Structures are given as C-alpha cells and as structure tokens.
Amino acid sequence: GAVVSQHPSRVICKSGTSVKIECRSLDFQATTMFWYRQFPKQSLMLMATSNEGSKATYEQGVEKDKFLINHASLTLSTLTVTSAHPEDSSFYICSAWGRGLYYGYTFGSGTRLTVV
Amino acid sequence: AQTVTQSQPEMSVQEAETVTLSCTYDTSESDYYLFWYKQPPSRQMILVIRQEAYKQQNATENRFSVNFQKAAKSFSLKISDSQLGDAAMYFCAYRTANSGNTPLVFGKGTRLSVIA
Numbered sequence: 001g002a003v004v005s006q007h008p009s010r011v012i013c014k015s016g017t018s019v020k021i022e023c024r025s026l027d028f029q030a031t032t033m034f035w036y037r038q039f040p041k042q043s044l045m046l047m048a049t050s051n052e053g054s055k056a057t058y059e060q061g062v063e064k065d066k067f068l069i070n071h072a073s074l075t076l077s078t079l080t081v082t083s084a085h086p087e088d089s090s091f092y093i094c095s096a097w098g099r100g101l102y103y104g105y106t107f108g109s110g111t112r113l114t115v116v
Numbered sequence: 117a118q119t120v121t122q123s124q125p126e127m128s129v130q131e132a133e134t135v136t137l138s139c140t141y142d143t144s145e146s147d148y149y150l151f152w153y154k155q156p157p158s159r160q161m162i163l164v165i166r167q168e169a170y171k172q173q174n175a176t177e178n179r180f181s182v183n184f185q186k187a188a189k190s191f192s193l194k195i196s197d198s199q200l201g202d203a204a205m206y207f208c209a210y211r212t213a214n215s216g217n218t219p220l221v222f223g224k225g226t227r228l229s230v231i232a
Contacts, residue, residue: 032217038159043207043224051217091159097217105220107161 002028004096006108013084013115021079021111023094030096033077034105035069038091050077074098084115118143120210122223129198130231136183137193137226139208147213150184150191151220156204164206167191169213195228203230 129135
C-alpha cells in the first residue's frame, strides 16, 4: 500500500530556531500534500495544501512566513517552522494524495514538536 | 462548505460488546466519499472504512460496518465484538468526489474506551 514516511517523529528545539519536517512518499507519486496541526485531544486542523511544483495554499489564519512549505518533487514535501516559539509546540501530520489513490489519503506518522 | 459533526466526544464499551459512533455531515454535493479514521495513542491515522456516496450498500470491514443514510446525511460506525485494541480516537471525514486533491474535512472526533 501507499506509504508516507514522516521525519522526525519527535523534535525539541530552542525558541527562535527553525525546524524542518519531511514527508516522503515511498511507493507512489504524491502530487498533493496536506499539512495538518493537531492539538491535544482535538481534531486535525488543515494548515496548507501543496501541489508538486507550485506554491502552497495556506488556510486562513496560518502564517505562511512562519510555516514554510516546499513540495519540489513528487516524493518529498517539507514543512519548516521558522523562528519557532513555544506556542508552535504541537503535533504536525502530513497527508498525501497521488494518482491511483482514488479514495482516502495516506498519512505520515506525525511529528511532535516541542519548543523550549 | 462541508461540515462534519460528531456529537459524542467520548464513548465507552465493554470488551466483546458492540458500540456505534455517530457522524452527521452537511453538503450540497451528490457525489462524495466518507471515511472513518482511527487514531490510537501512537497518533498514526489509520483508515478504518470508507463509503462511496453513490453506493447504497453499507461498507463492511471485518468487525467494522457503517450505516450510511444519504438522505439523512448520517454515517455511523458500528464496531462489533469490541477489543482492547479498538480503544482510540475515531474521526469521521468527508471528501468531495469532484476533485482528487481536495482535503478531508474532519469531525472533532470521538474518544472510544474499551473496558475489559
């Protein structure tokens, strides 16, 4: 089946630094990647949608300069949290769609970001 | 815009018993997909079951089945012979069938506890 590998699974960074999260589609071409944020005991909140080779489309209220998304290839999408602050601490999940995945989407295993 | 509502924040079931999780949605579209995802403590999103709106037959996957009522816009999940491993957060989700790369719309989730 379609697999998305997300790394790192956990990261702790200092306030003011940047952190990059990677999502790789291992056995299919991910033409679209969705990035979600999830707070404890809450649902997934869509942050942005990126199509391969295009600029990401951000949801209202999401700072595009803080959450940089790159989707330069059909197998790799990255989310960079720039100048991270404690309020950016959260669980981030990617979800990919590609040709042939006609129904649901494949999710990465998530990244728990803690900013100290 | 489509919305998904899960009215039960928490549910519990005795091991080996049956439990039904509720989900309603709002859409003006006639063609769409509905999903139930499970999120265990590992936080990996796992597809439990999916339903195509054009199909009248309710989807079934082993111990999991749905009751899809299109006119009522209802999509409940029934878990039979509940097992301890079924304890998780369950999310109902909607996706339009008109485009392959639109994001899932999630409900707020139902936390299911299984009592031994």
